[in-house]
Amino acid sequence: MKVTITVNGRETSAEVEDRTLLVHYLRDVLNLTATNIGCDTTTCGACTVLLDGEAVKSCTVLAAQADGREVTTVEGLAAEDGTMHPVQKAFHENHGLQCGFCTPGMVMAAVSLLKENPRPTEEQVRAGLEGNLCRCTGYHNIVKAVLAAAEETA
Amino acid sequence: MIPATFTYRRAESVDEAIELAGQYGEDAKFLAGGHSLLPLMKLRLAQPEVLVDIGRLRDLSYIRDQGDHVAIGALTRHHDLATSELLAEQLPLLHHAAGTIGDPQVRHRGTIGGSLAHADPAGDLPAVVLALEATLVARGPSGSREIPATEFFRGLFESALEPGELLTEIRVPKPAARGWSFQKFTKRAIDWAIVGVAVQGDRIGLVNMGEKPVRATAVEQALASGASIRDAAEHAADGLSPASDVHASAEYRAQLARVLVRRGLEEARARA
Structure with missing residues (x-):
């Protein structure tokens, strides 16, 4: 089937198998490989992207379900001149990553969280990121980064 | 995959x-x-x-106050249930339980109708609609029919829906007994409940205590005949055959059910 999806502000279109998952559309069709595939079972959150502005796990969404809708990946966050998004900047400044595998999903989940709750408490940040696993156990600095980004943008 | x-x-x-x-x-x-x-x-x-x-059928996504009950469109997402002020006020049990399903990403996609039609005994919302004595509305080629939640769950992943029948609406009566509680025992965040308990007044729904979501009828009967919460909760696993799996043995689940039902009834009574 043919799908047309606006990805990071750009209209994309391709003929795909009906069973194509959104994450494969992003990685294999569009070559946007920042979005990682981790557990592949809707658990780890590495594949988190925004669908119409809300965080979803793209390993559990069909490309067909995103047809006609807007998707944002971490590649679409920074400004055109390269200025980082406040959440990216906060992860950088607070050392909110170690190996970096969970980071794209973590950042997108944080962007979605701050959109719904611009001034979260630490507890709300921890609950808001419960769908994203970091196996370096860098949670402490990740939470710090999200709180710093909230401070910066509120 | x-x-x-x-x-x-x-x-x-x-x-x-x-x-x-x-x-x-x-x-x-x-x-x-x-x-x-x-x-x-x-x-x-x-x-x-x-x-x-059916994900684009926006006319099946709503939460409406209908006087004596709240009508919820089957495609209403867990996120919408968990952020609805109407539900927070009228059906806090459903409001709270929806916010404990999965994680934010899952709640942005999952729907109440999908969760109920899936009829997973480990799901949270089936036990909640049982405790709330909701009515489910299904539409098929020959029209609509109403199915009481207590008759909806038939077996493992098996509901009363006929092939080709679509769950369209969940009607939840506004409870007369306001006290409620939702007890969900998990090993880690985002896990399914090993055992869960939904309480509204003296109605109790159980998560993961057998092949299908059930009411704790033995506890309800004990309460109705005047037993204390502590004594009634001892009947939480009566007549039930919970599974033994990698997470817990059947005996462990039975013990959890007795403990969580007691906690749930105590919390509901404190809130009444």
């Missing part, structure tokens, strides 16, 4: 969804948020030949 091949059809209206389901019969499955179905398809535990996507 990628699901086995299937044909994707998108319904633009409820009528078209029912028509498509009728056309493909037992080979077809409705796709709402897909957060129960797609994982099963990736694992080859489900292999429908056709998916009828």
Whole structure:
């Protein structure tokens, strides 16, 4: 089937198998490989992207379900001149990553969280990121980064 | 993991969804948020030949105050239930329980209708609608019918829905007994409940205590005949056969049910 999806502000279109998952559309069709595939079972959150502005796990969404809708990946966050998004900047400044595998999903989940709750408490940040696993156990600095980004943008 | 091949059809209206389901019969499955179905398809535990996507039927996404009950469209997402002020005020049990399902990403996709139609004994919302004595509305080729929640769950992943019938609305009466509690015992965040308990007044729904979501009728009967909460809760696993699996033995689940039912009833009474 043919799908047309606006990805990071750009209209994309391709003929795909009906069973194509959104994450494969992003990685294999569009070559946007920042979005990682981790557990592949809707658990780890590495594949988190925004669908119409809300965080979803793209390993559990069909490309067909995103047809006609807007998707944002971490590649679409920074400004055109390269200025980082406040959440990216906060992860950088607070050392909110170690190996970096969970980071794209973590950042997108944080962007979605701050959109719904611009001034979260630490507890709300921890609950808001419960769908994203970091196996370096860098949670402490990740939470710090999200709180710093909230401070910066509120 | 990628699901086995299937044909994707998108319904633009409820009528078209029912028509498509009728056309493909037992080979077809409705796709709402897909957060129960797609994982099963990736694992080859489900292999429908056709998916009828009902995810765009916005007219099935609503929460309405209807006086004596609240009407909830089947495609209302967990996120919408968990952020609804109307539910926070009128049905805090459902409001709270919806906010404990999965994680934020899952709640952005999963729907109440999908969760109920999936009829997973480990799901949270089936136990909640049992405790709330909701009525489920289904539409098929020959019209609509109402199914009491207590008659909806038939077995493991088996509901009273006929092939081709679409769950359209959940009607939840405003409870006279206001006290409520939701107890969910998990090993880690985002896990399914090892055992869960939904309490509204003296009605109790159990999560993961057998092949299907059930009411703790032995406890309800004990309470009705004047037993204390402590004594009544001892009957929480009476007549039930919870599974033994990697997470817990059947004996452990039975003990958890007794403890969680006691805690739930105590909390509900404190809130009444």
